[in-house]
Amino acid sequence: MTGKKSSRPISGARARRYASDTAAYAALIILSVIWIVPILWVVFTAFRVEPGSFSADFIPKGVTFQNFIDLWNNTVYPFKTWFFNTLIVAVCTCLLSTLLTLTISYVLSRMRFKFRKPYMNMALILGMFPGFMSMIAVYYVLKAVGMTQSLTALVLVYSAGAGINFYICKGFFDTIPRALDEAAKLDGATNAQIFSKVIMPLSGPIIVYTSLMAFMAPWGDFIFAKILMGDNYYKYTVAIGMFQMIAKDNIYAYFRQFAAGCVCIGIPIIVMFILMQRLYVEGVTGGAVKS
Amino acid sequence: MAKTEKKEKTKSSLPKLTSNTPESISIGIMGFANFMNGQIIKGFLFLAIEAGYLWFMITSGISALNGLVTLGTQKQGWVTPVGSKIPILADGDNSMIMMIYGVAVIVLTIIFVGAYLVNLHSARQMLAYRLSGVKAPGFVYDMKSLTDQKFHVTLMTPSIIGILLFTILPLIFMILIAFTNYDKNHQPPGNLFEWVGISNFVNMLGADKLLSGTFFPVLGWTLIWAVVATGSNYILGIMLALLINKKGIRFKGMWRTIFVLTIALPQFITLLVMRNMFNEYGPINEFLVSAGILTNATRILFLNNVLLARITVLVVNLWIGVPYTMLISSGILMNIPADMYEAAKIDGASPFKLFVKITMPYMIFVTTPYLITQFIGNINNFNVIFLLTGGNPTTSSYYQAGKTDLLVTWLYKLTVNNRDYSYASTIGIVVFVITASVALITYRNTVSYKREEEFS
Numbered sequence: 001m002t003g004k005k006s007s008r009p010i011s012g013a014r015a016r017r018y019a020s021d022t023a024a025y026a027a028l029i030i031l032s033v034i035w036i037v038p039i040l041w042v043v044f045t046a047f048r049v050e051p052g053s054f055s056a057d058f059i060p061k062g063v064t065f066q067n068f069i070d071l072w073n074n075t076v077y078p079f080k081t082w083f084f085n086t087l088i089v090a091v092c093t094c095l096l097s098t099l100l101t102l103t104i105s106y107v108l109s110r111m112r113f114k115f116r117k118p119y120m121n122m123a124l125i126l127g128m129f130p131g132f133m134s135m136i137a138v139y140y141v142l143k144a145v146g147m148t149q150s151l152t153a154l155v156l157v158y159s160a161g162a163g164i165n166f167y168i169c170k171g172f173f174d175t176i177p178r179a180l181d182e183a184a185k186l187d188g189a190t191n192a193q194i195f196s197k198v199i200m201p202l203s204g205p206i207i208v209y210t211s212l213m214a215f216m217a218p219w220g221d222f223i224f225a226k227i228l229m230g231d232n233y234y235k236y237t238v239a240i241g242m243f244q245m246i247a248k249d250n251i252y253a254y255f256r257q258f259a260a261g262c263v264c265i266g267i268p269i270i271v272m273f274i275l276m277q278r279l280y281v282e283g284v285t286g287g288a289v290k291s
Numbered sequence: 292m293a294k295t296e297k298k299e300k301t302k303s304s305l306p307k308l309t310s311n312t313p314e315s316i317s318i319g320i321m322g323f324a325n326f327m328n329g330q331i332i333k334g335f336l337f338l339a340i341e342a343g344y345l346w347f348m349i350t351s352g353i354s355a356l357n358g359l360v361t362l363g364t365q366k367q368g369w370v371t372p373v374g375s376k377i378p379i380l381a382d383g384d385n386s387m388i389m390m391i392y393g394v395a396v397i398v399l400t401i402i403f404v405g406a407y408l409v410n411l412h413s414a415r416q417m418l419a420y421r422l423s424g425v426k427a428p429g430f431v432y433d434m435k436s437l438t439d440q441k442f443h444v445t446l447m448t449p450s451i452i453g454i455l456l457f458t459i460l461p462l463i464f465m466i467l468i469a470f471t472n473y474d475k476n477h478q479p480p481g482n483l484f485e486w487v488g489i490s491n492f493v494n495m496l497g498a499d500k501l502l503s504g505t506f507f508p509v510l511g512w513t514l515i516w517a518v519v520a521t522g523s524n525y526i527l528g529i530m531l532a533l534l535i536n537k538k539g540i541r542f543k544g545m546w547r548t549i550f551v552l553t554i555a556l557p558q559f560i561t562l563l564v565m566r567n568m569f570n571e572y573g574p575i576n577e578f579l580v581s582a583g584i585l586t587n588a589t590r591i592l593f594l595n596n597v598l599l600a601r602i603t604v605l606v607v608n609l610w611i612g613v614p615y616t617m618l619i620s621s622g623i624l625m626n627i628p629a630d631m632y633e634a635a636k637i638d639g640a641s642p643f644k645l646f647v648k649i650t651m652p653y654m655i656f657v658t659t660p661y662l663i664t665q666f667i668g669n670i671n672n673f674n675v676i677f678l679l680t681g682g683n684p685t686t687s688s689y690y691q692a693g694k695t696d697l698l699v700t701w702l703y704k705l706t707v708n709n710r711d712y713s714y715a716s717t718i719g720i721v722v723f724v725i726t727a728s729v730a731l732i733t734y735r736n737t738v739s740y741k742r743e744e745e746f747s
Contacts, residue, residue, distance in 0.1 A: 017539065021537075021539045021540070024534055024537050024539075024540055025540070027534060028534060028535070028540070028546055031531070031550075032546065032549045032550075034610070035549060035550055035552070035553060035610065035614070036549060036552075038561070038564055038565060038568055038610075039552060039553075039556070041564070041568065041574055042560075042564050053567070053572075054567070054570070054572050054573055054574065054577060055577075058574065058578070100449060100450050100453070103446040103447075103450070104446065104447065104450050106446065107442070107443045107446045107447055111442065111443045113443050115443075115447075116443075119447070124730075125727070126454070126458055126459070126462070128667065128723055128726045128727045128730065129462060129719065129722075129723045130671050130699050130702065130719055130722050130723070131671070132673070132699075132702075132703065133462070133465055133702065133715070133716065133719035133722075134458070134461030134462050134464070134465045135461075135706070136465070136706060136712060137391070137460070137461030137462075137464040137465050137468075138457055138461045140387065140388075140391055140464075141391065141456065141457070141460060141461060144388075144391065156453075156457065157457055159453065160453035160454065160456065160457035160458065161453075161454070161457070161458060162450065162453070163447075163450025163451065163453060163454050164454065164458070190438050190439035190442070191438065191439050191440070191442035191443075192438035192439065192442055192445075193438075195442070216557065219557040219559075220557040220558050220559050220674070222559060222673075222674070222677070222678075223673070223703065226707075227707075239557070239559045242559070242560075242563070243559065243563065243678075246563065246567070251567075255567070258563075262556075262560045262564065265557065265560065266555075266556050266557070266560060269555055269556065269557065270552060270555045270556065272555075273551070273554070273555035274548060274551070274555070277547075277548070277551060
C-alpha cells in the first residue's frame, strides 16, 4: 500500500482528488434530495388544487391559496384558535421557564451553599423518570385546584420542570471567568447585581438557546396538552389539534389543509432557527461536550 | 474571601441550646428566641408556621394520613336513609383523592420539618448574639440579604415550588400507585383500590403470562431500538459532518442549512408527514408504481409488516436525528489535531482507517455525555414511535401493545386507553431503573478512563 501511493505521479494525485470531490458532491446532492423531498412535498401539497389526501404527481397540477383560506376559516377544526392558543402558551412558557433556568443556573454555577450538591443530584435522578409517567397525577393535582382545561395550567406544567434542565446553561456560565465577579464584588456589587449587570450581558447565546428551546416545546408537545385539555376542542394546541385533523376518517378531506397548517407553523420557526443557528450550535455544543 | 472565612467560623461555633438558656424554648415554641431578642416579625412568622401546621394536622392532616393507609373503606353505593323508602346514591371514599391528600400531607410535613430546623438554627444564632452582646439584625436587613448573601434562596424558591408540585409530588404518587391494584377494574369514585404490595412487579416479571409475555419482548425491542438508533445516528451524523467539512467542498453553510431544516420543524409535523409518505397510497409507493418498479398489487406496506415497520422507524429516526449529530460534531471535528491525520497518512493509512482509528475514538472520548443522554432519550423516545406507527402493527399475543411499541408508548397506552394505572407505574419504575443504571455505569467508566493524555 505505502509504496504504491508514494510512487504515484502528481497528476494521478490530482485526478484522485478530483474524483473524490465529485463523489462527495454526488453524495451530498443525493442526501440533500432525501432530506428536502418530504419538506417540499408538504409545501406542494399545501398549494395543491387537486383534492384528496395523496396525489400521484409530486408537483401539483395547479396552484391555489384556497387551502390556507379554508384552514384559517375552518370551524370544524378551529385552527385559528389552536394557533393562537399555542402562541400564547409558547410565549408565556418561554418567558417563565427561561427566567427559571437562567436563575437556577447562575445560583448553581456561582454560589456555594449546603443544598447545592443535593439539589443537583436530585435533578439528575428526576430527569431519569419518563417525564409523562406522572401525567395522571399532574392532572389530578391541577384538578384539585380547579385548573384543568386552561392554558395557564399548560404554561405551569411546561415551566415547572425548568429548574431541572440547567445543565447546558450552567455549563455556559461556568465558562465565564470568575475574575469578573470578584472584581464586581470588590466594587461592592451584591449577588443580584452581579447576576443582572455582569453575567447576563455576557450570556447572549445561552439566553437565545434557552428561550428558543422553551418557545419550541409547546409546539411539539402532545402528551400533557392532550391529558389536560381532554375533549375541550377550543383549548387545544396545534399539535393535538392537527393530529386529530388527519385521523383516518378525515384524511381525505383535510390533508391539504393539514399541509397548509404545517407550512404556517413551520416557516416562522425555520426562519427564526436559521437566523439563530450559530447561537444554537454554540449552546448545544457547549452543553453536550465535556470541557 | 476573608469575610466568608470569618462567617463560617462563627457558624461552626454557635452555642448549643441547653436547658438553662431561655432560647431553648424555641424547641417547643417556634420563634420564641427571635421574640426575645427583638426580631418580632421573624418570630411571628415562625410561630405562625407552627400554629398553622398544628391546626392543619389536627383538623384534617391526621385523617388524611389515615386515609393514605386505608385508601378508603366505604364503597360508593345505594343507601336508604332512615325514614325514607327511596334509596339514594351515597358517595363512597375516593381512593385516588385520599392518596393525593395523604402524599400532600407528607410533603407538607417535610417542608415543616425544614422550617423547624431553620428555627432551631435561628435560635442558636440569637443566643450567640445575646451572649456576645450584639443587637440582632432587623427584618429589613434579613430581606436585603436575600439579594446578596442569600440570593440563592430567592432564586431557588420558585423553581423548587414548581418541582415539588409538578414533579416530585406526582412522582411519589405514581410510585405509590405501582404498589396498588389501581387498574381498569378498580376505578374511583365507583370503586376502591387498595395496597397489593409488589404483586404488580411479580406479575410483570413472570407470574402473569400475558403481561410478562408482553413486557419482555417490548423491553427487548426497546433496548434494540435504543442501541441501533443511537449508534446509527451517531456514526452517520459524524460521517455527514466529515463530508460537509471535507477539504474542497464549497458552500458549506448551504449544505448545513439544508440538513438543519429538519431540526427546526416541530417533530410532530415531520413525523406525521413521514407517516403519510410511507402510507400504502403515499408518495413513495405512488412513485415506485408509476416508475414501474411496483404494481398496484405489490405496494409495500411499510408500517404494517413487523420487520419492515421496525426498519422504517429506524430509518425515519435517522432522517430526524442525523442532522442534529452533524451539527454538534462539526465543531468538535475541527478540533482534532491535524498532525495526527498527517502522521497517519504518511504511514499510509486509508481514509477508512483514519475514521476508525482517529476520528471515532476522539469523538467518542469527547462526546460521551452526549451519547449517554441520546441513549436515554431514545429509550424514552415517545414521539417517533407514537406519531409514526402508533406502536402498530398490533398483535394478539401482547397485552395492549403493538410490535413497535417501546416501554414508554406502552405505558402511555395503558394509561390513556386502558386506565391500567398500576401497570403503567410499574413500567415507569422499570424504565427508571434501566436508565439510571445505564447512566451510572457509563458515567463511572468515563471517569475511570484515564485516557486524558491521549487526546488533549
